[in-house]
Amino acid sequence: xxxxxxxxxxxxxxxxxxxxxxxxxxxxxxxxxxxxxxxxxxxxxxxxxxxxxxxxxxxxxxxxxxxxxxxxxxxxxxxxxxxxxxxxxxxxxxxxxxxxxxxxxxxxxxxxxxxxxxxxxxxxxxxxxxxxxxxxxxxxxxxxxxxxxxxxxxxxxxxxxxxxxxxxxxxxxxxxxxxxxxxxxxxxxxxxxxxxxxxxxxxxxxxxxxxxxxxxxxxxxxxxxxxxxxxxxxxxxxxxxxxxxxxxxxxxxxxxxxxxxxxxxxxxxxxxxx
Numbered sequence: 001x002x003x004x005x006x007x008x009x010x011x012x013x014x015x016x017x018x019x020x021x022x023x024x025x026x027x028x029x030x031x032x033x034x035x036x037x038x039x040x041x042x043x044x045x046x047x048x049x050x051x052x053x054x055x056x057x058x059x060x061x062x063x064x065x066x067x068x069x070x071x072x073x074x075x076x077x078x079x080x081x082x083x084x085x086x087x088x089x090x091x092x093x094x095x096x097x098x099x100x101x102x103x104x105x106x107x108x109x110x111x112x113x114x115x116x117x118x119x120x121x122x123x124x125x126x127x128x129x130x131x132x133x134x135x136x137x138x139x140x141x142x143x144x145x146x147x148x149x150x151x152x153x154x155x156x157x158x159x160x161x162x163x164x165x166x167x168x169x170x171x172x173x174x175x176x177x178x179x180x181x182x183x184x185x186x187x188x189x190x191x192x193x194x195x196x197x198x199x200x201x202x203x204x205x206x207x208x209x210x211x212x213x214x215x216x217x218x219x220x221x222x223x224x225x226x227x228x229x230x231x232x233x234x235x236x237x238x239x240x241x242x243x244x245x246x247x248x249x250x251x252x253x254x255x256x257x258x259x260x261x262x263x264x265x266x267x268x269x270x271x272x273x274x
Contacts, residue, residue, distance in 0.1 A: 108152025
């Protein structure tokens with residue numbers, strides 16, 4: 001199980017400028033976050049140039065997150081939903097240029113009226129069917145991520161239900177540990193550790209971060225209340241083969257280099273327990 005890092009840590013900077021730091025700290029696997037001023041997924045020339053930079057710094061792009069600029073595949077308004085599908089498909093094409101493997105997709109964003117929850121899920125699945133067909137054509141895997149409370153797909157078991165419904169080798173689950181910790185605390189849903197045996201056959205990807213069970217803090221493991229020793233122990237039992245992808249927010253007090261050293265140390269600590 002290799003260590004990876006989401007570029008979420010550097011989202012306020014040009015990603016290219018941070019690649020030497022990743023190389024220096026020995027982090028060889030990355031998930032890219034598309035964001036203006038950080039990573040321009042819509043510019044083919046930029047993609048070709050940064051692809052060379054990844055290779056020069058010996059960094060493998062494992063995954064890419066879907067855009068967060070208003071993209072929501074569960075929207076009821078047809079124009080906005082179709083626009084969202086196309087934006088996700090653009091990131092798939094960007095991922096192909098970087099020789100990546102997994103596109104991380106949220107089933108939907110915040111539901112303002114709970115009466116619309118069923119309809120939003122239906123729209124999400126309708127969109128997902130189209131995106132999945134696109135990804136199957138290009139050989140890219142979708143990792144459907146459990147979301148925060150109040151959003152479409154905020155229950156990890158609902159995510160499992162959706163994935164099973166499609167029954168495609170190109171569609172699996174991205175377990176976001178922080179999101180799951182919050183929903184299990186607030187709604188008494190299946191917890192971070194407890195869900196692993198349930199989703200093991202469909203677990204393609206991880207977003208690793210910690211919190212206290214109330215806010216989406218994106219803390220380093222052991223800074224919140226998730227039982228990381230038990231989590232990694234069960235990961236071993238279910239024979240998870242993917243990347244241990246850290247999705248950490250930059251601390252106000254810590255510099256990026258210090259944060260990355262902490263990430264490496266925590267990862268090594270967890271490996272020793274396996």
